[in-house]
Amino acid sequence: MNPIQEYFYRIEEPERSTLLFLRDRILASDPENITETFSFGLPFIKYKKKMLCYFYYSKKYRKHYISFYHGDKLDYPELILDGRKKFKIFLIDPEEDLPVEFILSLTEEIKKYIK
8 A cells, every 4th residue: 555545544434535535536637737646744636746735634623624735826715724825725524515526626726826
């Protein structure tokens, strides 16, 4: 098992399945340009080898989240800046329907800011 798989398989259900589904959808949205790496103990998703987003857990909110690089340039009430400078996070609640299309639209919007 590689480090990315290990990261996700340490997460309890139903969060694990939710995050894996979201990860797969993001990777499949642009397979020619989107890749993933494991850095700083976290799974990162990259667009043309530059950071797009990553997955993590917030102790403050007690939820997993996806953090978007250049999120500071996006203006959506669903995204939280929370003291960060370049990143905004989207909290993931496995008890609610996952807004996949919204999340994929965020990744598309952020691609414009990646040079």
